[in-house]
Amino acid sequence: MGNIAIIATLDTKGGEVQFVKERIERRGHQPLVIDAGVLGQPSLKADYTREQVAEAGGKTLKELIEAAERGVDRAAATNVMIEGAKKTVRDLYAQGKLDGLISLGGSTGTSIGLAAMKTLPIGIPKLMLT
Numbered sequence: 231m232g233n234i235a236i237i238a239t240l241d242t243k244g245g246e247v248q249f250v251k252e253r254i255e256r257r258g259h260q261p262l263v264i265d266a267g268v269l270g271q272p273s274l275k276a277d278y279t280r281e282q283v284a285e286a287g288g289k290t291l292k293e294l295i296e297a298a299e300r301g302v303d304r305a306a307a308t309n310v311m312i313e314g315a316k317k318t319v320r321d322l323y324a325q326g327k328l329d330g331l332i333s334l335g336g337s338t339g340t341s342i343g344l345a346a347m348k349t350l351p352i353g354i355p356k357l358m359l360t
Contacts, residue, residue: 232329235262235322237315237343240280241270243334246359248274250332262327264318266311266342268294278318280311286321287314308338315346323350330355 234254238247240263247263251274254261265276266283268291284291287310294307322328331350333343340360347356 233260233262233322233327234330234332235264235319235328237264237266237319237331237333237339237346238335239267239270239339239342240265240272240274240276241267242336243339244273246334250334250359254332259329262322264315266315266339268307268311269298283311283314283318285314286317287311304338308341312342312345315342316349319346320349323354328354330357332357332359334359336360 236247236250240247251261251263263274263276264278264283265272265280267280272280281291284294289310294310298307319328319331331347333339333346335343340358343358350356
């Protein structure tokens with residue numbers, strides 16, 4: 231049975247992630263939810279929280295939120311979450327805990343998901359839903 235990671239911003243795509251997660255579980259696989267959101271409240275519990283992803287990207291979630299409140303360009307927070315998602319995915323793969331990757335997103339989630347997918351070798355299944 232394989233581990234399938236799902237990357238999304240759970241503040242905006244929680245319902246969609248829950249749907250995909252349940253379908254993966256029904257097939258006998260283990261979904262690993264990675265939250266790459268920053269501002270809103272997640273509507274689903276993640277296996278890898280937005281706090282963990284931000285820290286893997288080099289900042290705390292609190293720093294990203296405070297920067298957003300000061301009007302710092304959204305791209306700065308997105309870049310931190312991209313780096314955190316990439317590191318999280320690489321680590322999971324290196325530990326033998328990742329057999330495939332699905333990402334759901336609008337423009338920001340797509341950027342994060344595709345960047346993470348590029349860290350995985352050819353032959354690992356990847357699916358971007360946008």
